[in-house]
Each structure stands twice: as structure tokens, then as C-alpha cells.
Amino acid sequence: MPVNLRAPLPEELHPVAGVKLGITMAGVRKANRRDLTVVTLVPGSSVAGVFTTNRFCAAPVQICREHLAAGPAKRAIVINTGNANAGTGEDGLVRARSVCVALAQQLNLAPEEVLPFSTGVIMETLPADRIQAGLPAAIADAREDHWAQAAEAIMTTDTLPKAASRQVQIGGKTVTVTGISKGAGMIRPNMATMLGFVATDAVIEPRLLQELVREAADRSFNRITIDGDTSTNDSFLLIATHQAGHAPITQLESPEGAALRSAVIAVSQQLAQAIVRDGEGATKFITIRVEGGRHKEECRQVAYAIAHSPLVKTAFFASDPNLGRILAAVGYAGIDDLDQNLIDLFLDDVHVARNGGRHPDYREEDGSRVMKQAEITVRVDLHRGNRRATVWTCDLSHDYVTINADYRS
Amino acid sequence: MPVNLRAPLPEELHPVAGVKLGITMAGVRKANRRDLTVVTLVPGSSVAGVFTTNRFCAAPVQICREHLAAGPAKRAIVINTGNANAGTGEDGLVRARSVCVALAQQLNLAPEEVLPFSTGVIMETLPADRIQAGLPAAIADAREDHWAQAAEAIMTTDTLPKAASRQVQIGGKTVTVTGISKGAGMIRPNMATMLGFVATDAVIEPRLLQELVREAADRSFNRITIDGDTSTNDSFLLIATHQAGHAPITQLESPEGAALRSAVIAVSQQLAQAIVRDGEGATKFITIRVEGGRHKEECRQVAYAIAHSPLVKTAFFASDPNLGRILAAVGYAGIDDLDQNLIDLFLDDVHVARNGGRHPDYREEDGSRVMKQAEITVRVDLHRGNRRATVWTCDLSHDYVTINADYRS
Structure with missing residues (x-):
């Protein structure tokens, strides 16, 4: 859909x-x-x-x-x-x-x-x-x-x-x-x-x-x-x-x-x-905005790591605020000198993580509320510069597998 | 399974x-x-x-x-x-x-x-x-x-x-x-x-x-x-x-x-x-062997591009020899001076592509036969050196999505 x-x-x-x-x-x-x-x-x-x-x-x-x-x-x-x-x-x-x-x-x-x-x-x-x-x-x-x-x-x-x-x-x-x-x-x-x-x-x-x-x-x-x-x-x-x-x-x-x-x-x-x-099997439209980078390229690198993670994409499909998966993707995006203790993570208006850990005020029900939406913005602040980049993606659903397993048949 | x-x-x-x-x-x-x-x-x-x-x-x-x-x-x-x-x-x-x-x-x-x-x-x-x-x-x-x-x-x-x-x-x-x-x-x-x-x-x-x-x-x-x-x-x-x-x-x-x-x-x-x-949802065990590289690192790079492609992984799940997807992954693996006209692709013993195009003797039924196996070896020869690398992976199935959409519930 x-x-x-x-x-x-x-x-x-x-x-x-x-x-x-x-x-x-x-x-x-x-x-x-x-x-x-x-x-x-x-x-x-x-x-x-x-x-x-x-x-x-x-x-x-x-x-x-x-x-x-x-x-x-x-x-x-x-x-x-x-x-x-x-x-x-x-x-x-x-x-x-x-x-x-x-x-x-x-x-x-x-x-x-x-x-x-x-x-x-x-x-x-x-x-x-x-x-x-x-x-x-x-x-x-x-x-x-x-x-x-x-x-x-x-x-x-x-x-x-x-x-x-x-x-x-x-x-x-x-x-x-x-x-x-x-x-x-x-x-x-x-x-x-x-x-x-x-x-x-x-x-x-x-x-x-x-x-x-x-x-x-x-x-x-x-x-x-x-x-x-x-x-x-x-x-x-x-x-x-x-x-x-x-x-x-x-x-x-x-x-x-x-x-x-x-x-x-x-x-x-x-x-x-x-x-x-209209992505294959898409049920969510996701904007990934990475801020606070030293240059645009590293912001894109982090945004794509999040956007390509099958675990992040399936969590969006499930509307499950299993948001640690986003932090994991930030971590393996390839920025060698990234300091995890500076990272902020927001899901729309919800402040999920601060200083690399769960925000003390974050409540699962707030994450769930946003995850249920058809359009979601993920915002990551790296706090190491003033550059930013945005990438758009969708979730990974059963229909993606069905479509691509059946494409030629 | x-x-x-x-x-x-x-x-x-x-x-x-x-x-x-x-x-x-x-x-x-x-x-x-x-x-x-x-x-x-x-x-x-x-x-x-x-x-x-x-x-x-x-x-x-x-x-x-x-x-x-x-x-x-x-x-x-x-x-x-x-x-x-x-x-x-x-x-x-x-x-x-x-x-x-x-x-x-x-x-x-x-x-x-x-x-x-x-x-x-x-x-x-x-x-x-x-x-x-x-x-x-x-x-x-x-x-x-x-x-x-x-x-x-x-x-x-x-x-x-x-x-x-x-x-x-x-x-x-x-x-x-x-x-x-x-x-x-x-x-x-x-x-x-x-x-x-x-x-x-x-x-x-x-x-x-x-x-x-x-x-x-x-x-x-x-x-x-x-x-x-x-x-x-x-x-x-x-x-x-x-x-x-x-x-x-x-x-x-x-x-x-x-x-x-x-x-x-x-x-x-x-x-x-x-x-x-025992990969989440795995139904196939796939060995990806890339040969003929200038150094081991570029062989690994190509092997991982194939191993991570959701399109390649869903084709394996479907046992569908939609093998052009493997060539596409080779192409975007990040080797800037790769010459597509040199590439050979084998699926177990089947010679699928030669000189970057479909092998004249390749028959779809041979590809289908190998794709139905539980264990498959993909072999790519880049013909630009004598280094090689092997990576092991599995397919991407409905169960992967189910498992990861439901993991915390």
C-alpha cells in the first residue's frame, strides 16, 4: 500500500x-x-x-x-x-x-x-x-x-x-x-x-x-x-x-x-x-535527518546506515519502538571517532535518547504513539559539528519479500 | 528452519x-x-x-x-x-x-x-x-x-x-x-x-x-x-x-x-x-566466493555487496534464478574501475555469465536446479588479479520479517 x-x-x-x-x-x-x-x-x-x-x-x-x-x-x-x-x-x-x-x-x-x-x-x-x-x-x-x-x-x-x-x-x-x-x-x-x-x-x-x-x-x-x-x-x-x-x-x-x-x-x-x-511493500514513509555532523558526507553515511538496516526497517513495519536498533546503526555507520556519549535521538517530537543512553523522561508509550504513524521523522544529533543531511526511506515488510520473491513468476 | x-x-x-x-x-x-x-x-x-x-x-x-x-x-x-x-x-x-x-x-x-x-x-x-x-x-x-x-x-x-x-x-x-x-x-x-x-x-x-x-x-x-x-x-x-x-x-x-x-x-x-x-528466517546457506581481485579487501567488498542485497537474498528464498541481481550487486560494490566486460558468474557448477553478459550455454533450468538446493555456492571471477575472499550468508525470508517485527512482543 x-x-x-x-x-x-x-x-x-x-x-x-x-x-x-x-x-x-x-x-x-x-x-x-x-x-x-x-x-x-x-x-x-x-x-x-x-x-x-x-x-x-x-x-x-x-x-x-x-x-x-x-x-x-x-x-x-x-x-x-x-x-x-x-x-x-x-x-x-x-x-x-x-x-x-x-x-x-x-x-x-x-x-x-x-x-x-x-x-x-x-x-x-x-x-x-x-x-x-x-x-x-x-x-x-x-x-x-x-x-x-x-x-x-x-x-x-x-x-x-x-x-x-x-x-x-x-x-x-x-x-x-x-x-x-x-x-x-x-x-x-x-x-x-x-x-x-x-x-x-x-x-x-x-x-x-x-x-x-x-x-x-x-x-x-x-x-x-x-x-x-x-x-x-x-x-x-x-x-x-x-x-x-x-x-x-x-x-x-x-x-x-x-x-x-x-x-x-x-x-x-x-x-x-x-x-x-510506493516502495515495494512500504507501509511507512520515513524521513531520516542527521544533524550536528562535521560534514554533510558523514551525516549522509549515518542516515543511510539507519535507512538500510533491516532491523530498523522491520521495527518500523511492526510499529515497535525498538529504538536501540537505530543507535546500533549510528554506531556501525563508519565514523571511526564517533563519541557515543554525545548522541541525541528524536522520533518526531519525542526525545528518545540523550548522551547516548535512554532519556530519563522517555516513555515507551510516546515512542509507540509515533511509531504507529504513516509518516515518521527520525532525527539524530551527532553533536560534533553543524552540518546536516536528510534521506527518505520506507519500512521493510512481508510484502517486500513477497514482491521480490515472486517478481519474475 | x-x-x-x-x-x-x-x-x-x-x-x-x-x-x-x-x-x-x-x-x-x-x-x-x-x-x-x-x-x-x-x-x-x-x-x-x-x-x-x-x-x-x-x-x-x-x-x-x-x-x-x-x-x-x-x-x-x-x-x-x-x-x-x-x-x-x-x-x-x-x-x-x-x-x-x-x-x-x-x-x-x-x-x-x-x-x-x-x-x-x-x-x-x-x-x-x-x-x-x-x-x-x-x-x-x-x-x-x-x-x-x-x-x-x-x-x-x-x-x-x-x-x-x-x-x-x-x-x-x-x-x-x-x-x-x-x-x-x-x-x-x-x-x-x-x-x-x-x-x-x-x-x-x-x-x-x-x-x-x-x-x-x-x-x-x-x-x-x-x-x-x-x-x-x-x-x-x-x-x-x-x-x-x-x-x-x-x-x-x-x-x-x-x-x-x-x-x-x-x-x-x-x-x-x-x-x-540458524540465521533469522534462513532457509538457505550460501557461500559467496569472489576471485580474481587485485586484493583481498576488494573481493570481500564485492562478496558483502552480494551478501547484503535484499534482492539477491529474496531471490534465494524464492529459489528464483533471477541472477542479474547478483551482477547488479557486483556493479555497485564500490570498485570504481571495475570492467563489467570481464566478469564471470557461476552458481555451483553452472556458468551463468561470461564477459559481463549471459553465457550463451546458460539455461534457466540449470540455474533453477541449483537455486532449489539448501546449500549454494556463488562464485564471481573479477579477472583483475589473483586474490580471493569467501563470505557465508543466508537468504531473506518472510520469517526474518516476522521474527524482527515481533522480537520484543
């Missing part, structure tokens, strides 16, 4: 001028499933992306990196579900390239103007022929108001589609930022998550896009984890069609740049949090 | 001359539970130990380190279950010390000659009064043939007691090595596991014990993981009573030293593997 998440209504998703999305059933893995999405971009559009740090990166990720290295001008994106085309060696690269070439031919583009994405089972041969056969139908279906349909077509074990949209005023013009994402398991993005796409019609110098996509990823997709498994296919794209008609943004620090930046980050965070809310 | 593990029979555990074990019910957490063990050592015995790297280490671990820093000559060990005395701050230290003092008084020892151990729930106050009240009964119960009873008395979520014993000939004398261990969850020892005790009557220079206990831990308890959660209380002790009557061992490299070393390591490995076989 997703935690405080509902499917986006099509009318909530503002179209982005210059972006059209078309969907079809290509029968990649199963019949009668909308599994192929083609996104076309108006000429002049720019794209920047961040990708998985998994050394076993999928063929489409390798090709995206190669095509983006040729420059930010892109015209089309092709996304299939049902097959990740990862762990497929040289053959996987050949097949992913053939899909780009086929789409480029039909749209009269160069193959380098196409970016391919795949998600699904690892180490199976990509049925490139079926994908190629589906391209004409997907192209024919392309419309600016198909964001909700695309959000649905890129799902795998997701139970709900994920999309977010907002508008800001820049230079007297309305600028739109709309995006979609997918992912529910194998989620511990270390660049971006398994498929996030955010598009804007803002007029912005293409050289600023890479900086913006990296910052947005660092503040959204790179701050979530479900099971600690960094995927082979994580990809997050930021697309700008430059159609909004305002004067070009030449600096992210300008008022106009800041307005766009803030909208892009907000949409990215909403999309990233939606992935956690 | 433990994997190929049975309770040791008392007659299989050779007594160690000079070591007596006494057990009683102290009502630490629950009534009518044998939860307190006192081990007495003959005068002249030496002890060495390794302890958790968790910075949030339990009060008894802190006291053990302090007492061992005073020298290896020890005379008594006291172990309680039901309460870990971790995350208990200064008060926890005071209470653990009071138990040592009480035991020392009754045995006419100095408190520094006593080593305390606790296991159970974290962040709860140790009922030192009830433990002290139980000491006389435990002391009265002490006998050399109580190893099996002690193995049972130190269990928490373990379903079976764990013990191992063997004898070797050294200098014409029979030397005994017998040990017990406990642990089933919060297991990713990084020094030793949550309570392992191995004793020998070998005559060995006390200065060699620390080297031997570290090597034995590195080749046994430090090579197992159940859920990646390094406990606050991990402790592994090696006790030598020097009663066997042979000429003293002065070098571990001598034939006599090698015989003892090999027996201690074998007993330690059996005890460590027993913990995995």
Missing part, C-alpha cells in the same frame, strides 16, 4: 510546450501491456542527465552517456519496460543501438539525437525487433497532454504512476516544469533513480542544464533509498524546450534562475519521494 | 581441563529461562578477545576491553541474555561493573579478572540486582561438562544451540578445543560476532593468544553476515587454560602452533557457520 500517494490526475500535469509523449503496447515481456513510450522534443531542445554509478551499468545507460557526450541537443527519447537490457554484454549494446537507429530513421534524426532507456528484468536479451515494430504506433500516439499515460507506461513493480508538475512566473511568462518517475525496488540511487524525466519550457542556456540536473538529483533522487540496491539503469533527465518566450536565463543565481531551480528541485523531490511512498 | 544444523549432543563436546560452566535462571527479562551463565577458569588461564567495531558498543564490551588491557590473566566470565546493556550510557557501565564486583567477591578474585557479556534488547536498563542474586546458583552449578547447557543458555533468537569441539595431538598430549556461539540476527560481525567463546587446554604463550584470536575471527566470524547489522555487543574470546601438559607453544608457525591454530580456526568456522545456518 503506497503511503499517502495517489495517482496524478491528467489535468494536474501541465503540458510542456515542445514535448509530446506517445505510448503503445509492444509486447516486450508480456502482451497487452503499455510498455513502450516515445517522447519527441521540438527542434532546439536541450537535455542533460545523470546516471547510475553502478559499474554494471545497462546498455542504454552507456549509450545515453555516449550520445550526451556529443552535445545537449536531443530530439527523442525511447523507453521500454519489461527488460532492463543490463548484464547483456556487447549484444545488449547492439540491440539498444538498433532501437535508436530505427527511431531516428522514422523521425528523420541522427541516432545521436535519440536517448534510449530500459527498465525491467536484468540479464535477459532485449527483444529489439518487437520494440522497433512498436515505434510507429508510439510516434502516432504522441501528444503534449500524455504525461499521465507515460507515467503509467514506465511502471514496473510500481503500484501507482508518479508525476509532478508546477508553474512559475519568469520574466512575465508562465514557465512549466513537469516530470514523471518510476521505481519501487532496487532503489538506492547514486546519481539518479531508475528513470526520472523532468521537462521545462524555460529558456535557459544549455550549459546550465547539467549543473541544474545534478543539483536536483542530489537533493531528490540521490536522497532516497528503499533497499540499498543501486540499480544498473538509474537515469534522470532534465529536458528544456526553451519555448516559454522569456529572456534567456544565463545564471542559476539570478532571480529567474533561482525561480526555475526551485521549481525543478521541488518537482524532483516530489517525484523522488513518490518512489519511496 | 536452520539449514543443515542440529543441536550438539553433550557427549560430542570435549570438556576443556580448567574450564567449568554454571547456568541458572536469573529472570533477566523473562521468568523460567536459563539466562545467566558463569564460566570459571583455573588459575593461570589466559584470555584474548576481539570485539565489535560498532562505535555504539555496549557497556560490557567497554569493560571487557578495559579488563583485558590490564593483562591476559582472567579467572571468570559472566554472560546474561535478555538485555544487551547497550545504548545505556554511564548507568550501563555502573551496572555492568557491579556484576563483575559481585562475582569477584564470591570467587575471591579481583574485579579485573572477570569479563562480562550481555546479549538481548538494546537501550533497556540492565537488572543488575537480579543478575547478582543469581550468581551463587550459577557458581554452584559449574561443571566441566556443561558446554551444551551453556550453549543453550546464551541463545536469544537462535533456534538451536551452537557448539563445536575437536581434539589434536600436540607434543604427545591430547589437546582439546571446544567453543560455543550465539547469534541469529544483527549479524555482520566486524571483529567477532555477538558472543563466541572458544577454550583450549593447550599450553601456549599468552602473548600468542591475541594474534590467534584475531586470525580465527578474521577467518570465521568476520566472514559471515545475515542482515548487515553490526551488533553493539559482538565479542569473541579465546581462552587457554594451559592444562594439557605438553611443552609450551612459543610460535604459531611451529608444527605444534600450526596444529593448534588449525583446530582453533576449524572450531571457530564451524561456530560462525552455525550462526548463519
Whole structure:
């Protein structure tokens, strides 16, 4: 059961001028499933992306990196579900390239103007022929108001589609930022998550896009984890069609740049949090905030240790305030000179531990009250500096095991 | 259900001359539970130990380190279950010390000659009064043939007691090595596991014990993981009573030293593997062997990434050869310059992946056949060096979630 998440209504998703999305059933893995999405971009559009740090990166990720290295001008994106085309060696690269070439031919583009994405089972041969056969139908279906349909077509074990949209005023013009994402398991993005796409019609110098996509990823997709498994296919794209008609943004620090930046980050965070809310088997949405660190990196390290602990995650599932498990995770997070006698632990407003031990006023019933909530904030103060970091995660339930034990059956 | 593990029979555990074990019910957490063990050592015995790297280490671990820093000559060990005395701050230290003092008084020892151990729930106050009240009964119960009873008395979520014993000939004398261990969850020892005790009557220079206990831990308890959660209380002790009557061992490299070393390591490995076989919810015992690394550390890093992946662990539970998940874990293990195109993956005798992609001869039915076994070896060849490492782990099942969601109830 997703935690405080509902499917986006099509009318909530503002179209982005210059972006059209078309969907079809290509029968990649199963019949009668909308599994192929083609996104076309108006000429002049720019794209920047961040990708998985998994050394076993999928063929489409390798090709995206190669095509983006040729420059930010892109015209089309092709996304299939049902097959990740990862762990497929040289053959996987050949097949992913053939899909780009086929789409480029039909749209009269160069193959380098196409970016391919795949998600699904690892180490199976990509049925490139079926994908190629589906391209004409997907192209024919392309419309600016198909964001909700695309959000649905890129799902795998997701139970709900994920999309977010907002508008800001820049230079007297309305600028739109709309995006979609997918992912529910194998989620511990270390660049971006398994498929996030955010598009804007803002007029912005293409050289600023890479900086913006990296910052947005660092503040959204790179701050979530479900099971600690960094995927082979994580990809997050930021697309700008430059159609909004305002004067070009030449600096992210300008008022106009800041307005766009803030909208892009907000949409990215909403999309990233939606992935956690729909995490495989999730029943709780948990914010882990670590404060008082010497640097951000050690705060993240502690936050991830808590977020990945199966014992902490099962305690949340059980609504059991077995909170010593959180202290144990803080202790093994890898900070060699951590002084346990300084640690404070809070569960929402409840002060659980002080100076590394149980707080004298802490009562089990207060811990139980918070643990029963669907959304919980864990706050740890290390008291050794003034830096902080936040990570979002979910609990570990029976359904996680069921879903992942049955995924391919 | 433990994997190929049975309770040791008392007659299989050779007594160690000079070591007596006494057990009683102290009502630490629950009534009518044998939860307190006192081990007495003959005068002249030496002890060495390794302890958790968790910075949030339990009060008894802190006291053990302090007492061992005073020298290896020890005379008594006291172990309680039901309460870990971790995350208990200064008060926890005071209470653990009071138990040592009480035991020392009754045995006419100095408190520094006593080593305390606790296991159970974290962040709860140790009922030192009830433990002290139980000491006389435990002391009265002490006998050399109580190893099996002690193995049972130190269990928490373990379903079976764990013990191992063997004898070797050294200098014409029979030397005994017998040990017990406990642990089933919060297991990713990084020094030793949550309570392992191995004793020998070998005559060995006390200065060699620390080297031997570290090597034995590195080749046994430090090579197992159940859920990646390094406990606050991990402790592994090696006790030598020097009663066997042979000429003293002065070098571990001598034939006599090698015989003892090999027996201690074998007993330690059996005890460590027993913990995995009885891992919380375990249905499979999995050996992960990573070869072809540039150094041992990177082999271990890859082996632990596989061993900790919830996706890999649930696939084993389901007997589902969804083996791309193993490649994904190899990819995110943190070797920055890993070349995915060199990787080989084997499941027992089945060659699953070659050059980073599915092996052309690999058939799903072969993968399925191996995945159905209770014991499975995963072998990964990185093809970038000639070092190797092995880690033992288990699968992630519904019962793991059930056990950890219900542990305190």
C-alpha cells in the first residue's frame, strides 16, 4: 500500500510546450501491456542527465552517456519496460543501438539525437525487433497532454504512476516544469533513480542544464533509498524546450534562475519521494535527518546506515519502538571517532535518547504513539559539528519479500 | 528452519581441563529461562578477545576491553541474555561493573579478572540486582561438562544451540578445543560476532593468544553476515587454560602452533557457520566466493555487496534464478574501475555469465536446479588479479520479517 500517494490526475500535469509523449503496447515481456513510450522534443531542445554509478551499468545507460557526450541537443527519447537490457554484454549494446537507429530513421534524426532507456528484468536479451515494430504506433500516439499515460507506461513493480508538475512566473511568462518517475525496488540511487524525466519550457542556456540536473538529483533522487540496491539503469533527465518566450536565463543565481531551480528541485523531490511512498511493500514513509555532523558526507553515511538496516526497517513495519536498533546503526555507520556519549535521538517530537543512553523522561508509550504513524521523522544529533543531511526511506515488510520473491513468476 | 544444523549432543563436546560452566535462571527479562551463565577458569588461564567495531558498543564490551588491557590473566566470565546493556550510557557501565564486583567477591578474585557479556534488547536498563542474586546458583552449578547447557543458555533468537569441539595431538598430549556461539540476527560481525567463546587446554604463550584470536575471527566470524547489522555487543574470546601438559607453544608457525591454530580456526568456522545456518528466517546457506581481485579487501567488498542485497537474498528464498541481481550487486560494490566486460558468474557448477553478459550455454533450468538446493555456492571471477575472499550468508525470508517485527512482543 503506497503511503499517502495517489495517482496524478491528467489535468494536474501541465503540458510542456515542445514535448509530446506517445505510448503503445509492444509486447516486450508480456502482451497487452503499455510498455513502450516515445517522447519527441521540438527542434532546439536541450537535455542533460545523470546516471547510475553502478559499474554494471545497462546498455542504454552507456549509450545515453555516449550520445550526451556529443552535445545537449536531443530530439527523442525511447523507453521500454519489461527488460532492463543490463548484464547483456556487447549484444545488449547492439540491440539498444538498433532501437535508436530505427527511431531516428522514422523521425528523420541522427541516432545521436535519440536517448534510449530500459527498465525491467536484468540479464535477459532485449527483444529489439518487437520494440522497433512498436515505434510507429508510439510516434502516432504522441501528444503534449500524455504525461499521465507515460507515467503509467514506465511502471514496473510500481503500484501507482508518479508525476509532478508546477508553474512559475519568469520574466512575465508562465514557465512549466513537469516530470514523471518510476521505481519501487532496487532503489538506492547514486546519481539518479531508475528513470526520472523532468521537462521545462524555460529558456535557459544549455550549459546550465547539467549543473541544474545534478543539483536536483542530489537533493531528490540521490536522497532516497528503499533497499540499498543501486540499480544498473538509474537515469534522470532534465529536458528544456526553451519555448516559454522569456529572456534567456544565463545564471542559476539570478532571480529567474533561482525561480526555475526551485521549481525543478521541488518537482524532483516530489517525484523522488513518490518512489519511496510506493516502495515495494512500504507501509511507512520515513524521513531520516542527521544533524550536528562535521560534514554533510558523514551525516549522509549515518542516515543511510539507519535507512538500510533491516532491523530498523522491520521495527518500523511492526510499529515497535525498538529504538536501540537505530543507535546500533549510528554506531556501525563508519565514523571511526564517533563519541557515543554525545548522541541525541528524536522520533518526531519525542526525545528518545540523550548522551547516548535512554532519556530519563522517555516513555515507551510516546515512542509507540509515533511509531504507529504513516509518516515518521527520525532525527539524530551527532553533536560534533553543524552540518546536516536528510534521506527518505520506507519500512521493510512481508510484502517486500513477497514482491521480490515472486517478481519474475 | 536452520539449514543443515542440529543441536550438539553433550557427549560430542570435549570438556576443556580448567574450564567449568554454571547456568541458572536469573529472570533477566523473562521468568523460567536459563539466562545467566558463569564460566570459571583455573588459575593461570589466559584470555584474548576481539570485539565489535560498532562505535555504539555496549557497556560490557567497554569493560571487557578495559579488563583485558590490564593483562591476559582472567579467572571468570559472566554472560546474561535478555538485555544487551547497550545504548545505556554511564548507568550501563555502573551496572555492568557491579556484576563483575559481585562475582569477584564470591570467587575471591579481583574485579579485573572477570569479563562480562550481555546479549538481548538494546537501550533497556540492565537488572543488575537480579543478575547478582543469581550468581551463587550459577557458581554452584559449574561443571566441566556443561558446554551444551551453556550453549543453550546464551541463545536469544537462535533456534538451536551452537557448539563445536575437536581434539589434536600436540607434543604427545591430547589437546582439546571446544567453543560455543550465539547469534541469529544483527549479524555482520566486524571483529567477532555477538558472543563466541572458544577454550583450549593447550599450553601456549599468552602473548600468542591475541594474534590467534584475531586470525580465527578474521577467518570465521568476520566472514559471515545475515542482515548487515553490526551488533553493539559482538565479542569473541579465546581462552587457554594451559592444562594439557605438553611443552609450551612459543610460535604459531611451529608444527605444534600450526596444529593448534588449525583446530582453533576449524572450531571457530564451524561456530560462525552455525550462526548463519540458524540465521533469522534462513532457509538457505550460501557461500559467496569472489576471485580474481587485485586484493583481498576488494573481493570481500564485492562478496558483502552480494551478501547484503535484499534482492539477491529474496531471490534465494524464492529459489528464483533471477541472477542479474547478483551482477547488479557486483556493479555497485564500490570498485570504481571495475570492467563489467570481464566478469564471470557461476552458481555451483553452472556458468551463468561470461564477459559481463549471459553465457550463451546458460539455461534457466540449470540455474533453477541449483537455486532449489539448501546449500549454494556463488562464485564471481573479477579477472583483475589473483586474490580471493569467501563470505557465508543466508537468504531473506518472510520469517526474518516476522521474527524482527515481533522480537520484543
